[in-house]
Amino acid sequence: MRFALDALTIFAVAAGAFFFLAGTVGLLRFPDALSRVHALTKADNLGLGLIVVGLLFQTEGLLAGLKLVAVWLLALLAGAAVTQLIARIAQAGGPRV
Amino acid sequence: MADFLLGAAGFVLAMVALGLVRTLHGPSTVDRIMAAQLLGTGGTAGLLLLAQEMNLPAAVDVALILALLAAFVSIALFTDAAQSDANRG
Amino acid sequence: MKGPFGLLRGTSDPGLLRPAIARAVGLGVLWLVLAGGNPVDLAPGAVAALAATWVSLQFLPPGAVSVRPASLAGFTFRFLRQSVVAGVDVARRALDPRLPLHPGLVVYQTGLPPGPSQHMFTTLMSLLPGTVPTGPAPGSGLLIHCLDVEQPITAQLAAEEALFSSAIGWKQDNG
Numbered sequence: 001m002r003f004a005l006d007a008l009t010i011f012a013v014a015a016g017a018f019f020f021l022a023g024t025v026g027l028l029r030f031p032d033a034l035s036r037v038h039a040l041t042k043a044d045n046l047g048l049g050l051i052v053v054g055l056l057f058q059t060e061g062l063l064a065g066l067k068l069v070a071v072w073l074l075a076l077l078a079g080a081a082v083t084q085l086i087a088r089i090a091q092a093g094g095p096r097v
Numbered sequence: 098m099a100d101f102l103l104g105a106a107g108f109v110l111a112m113v114a115l116g117l118v119r120t121l122h123g124p125s126t127v128d129r130i131m132a133a134q135l136l137g138t139g140g141t142a143g144l145l146l147l148a149q150e151m152n153l154p155a156a157v158d159v160a161l162i163l164a165l166l167a168a169f170v171s172i173a174l175f176t177d178a179a180q181s182d183a184n185r186g
Numbered sequence: 187m188k189g190p191f192g193l194l195r196g197t198s199d200p201g202l203l204r205p206a207i208a209r210a211v212g213l214g215v216l217w218l219v220l221a222g223g224n225p226v227d228l229a230p231g232a233v234a235a236l237a238a239t240w241v242s243l244q245f246l247p248p249g250a251v252s253v254r255p256a257s258l259a260g261f262t263f264r265f266l267r268q269s270v271v272a273g274v275d276v277a278r279r280a281l282d283p284r285l286p287l288h289p290g291l292v293v294y295q296t297g298l299p300p301g302p303s304q305h306m307f308t309t310l311m312s313l314l315p316g317t318v319p320t321g322p323a324p325g326s327g328l329l330i331h332c333l334d335v336e337q338p339i340t341a342q343l344a345a346e347e348a349l350f351s352s353a354i355g356w357k358q359d360n361g
Binding site: 059 | 098101102105108109112113115116119120123125126127128130131134135137138139141142145146149154157160161164165167168171172175178179
């Protein structure tokens with residue numbers, strides 16, 4: 001049982017770390033600011049989500065697990081709200097359409 | 098397991114550092130706001146991993162505060178950018 | 187006087203009482219999850235929950251949306267799946283040596299009324315695959331930045347919007 005849970009944690013956390021890698025590669029390679037916004041929001045939020053899922057297999061007690069999920073949801077919501085603001089300035093500063 | 102979580106935390110924070118080099122260099126305000134956002138998401142992930150690895154539940158609270166502060170920093174920078182746009186005309 | 191006390195005055199309106207209590211309970215539970223049930227923390231928790239309820243009533247007045255639990259569950263599940271698709275899509279493009287991007291702006295006409303429901307939809311949109319909302323388009327509609335303008339972006343967004351509308355109880359044909 002312990003071993004199975006540890007395996008699930010390793011799998012999910014490794015996948016999460018991979019998406020942080022992909023997000024950073026996107027930040028470095030994508031040509032314009034708005035495309036970099038995509039890389040940052042989507043890849044990093046999925047990375048954080050997978051790491052939270054991985055840690056859920058290690059938590060003891062329902063409350064600790066719920067708290068991890070709450071932290072993730074708040075981070076997700078804050079990130080999504082801010083992304084729109086970032087995109088709005090990037091668009092205002094860029095070429096007019 | 099502890100070694101793995103520590104390694105994962107180190108890796109994620111290294112990715113954040115690499116991304117920060119890019120975003121802080123970036124010419125526009127947008128890139129700098131992205132730096133705050135990157136630090137928020139990546140820092141949260143790193144702290145959650147460390148909280149589990151070091152059996153330090155308080156680090157989860159730090160992670161939460163970091164995620165929310167990053168949002169406020171971004172909003173402050175956005176307001177500032179909007180203000181200077183308005184002043185420019 | 188404004189502040190959490192405004193909430194108490196506002197509760198004389200019977201239409202406001204039930205949503206206000208429901209939100210206060212929900213936010214109080216969120217506090218308990220985040221801060222734990224230590225008795226010393228309960229008083230600040232109650233103050234925080236009341237203040238948060240007041241802010242939430244200001245920015246999202248009751249009646250603007252009426253959530254349907256069954257549709258919401260379906261929408262949440264789909265949304266989680268879509269954010270995985272979004273992350274995989276960005277990762278694939280970022281790691282592909284050829285860097286397959288066709289970035290550009292697309293105008294999308296939404297049937298949602300301006301205000302809270304439209305804001306909620308654009309917030310969700312920034313987590314959907316390939317789209318980041320960048321504000322109102324000149325004239326009408328929303329300006330969307332896409333990683334790949336060759337994808338059928340507006341059709342996908344319309345499908346997401348139909349699901350979202352049904353989850354929050356907004357009838358598309360009103361718009």
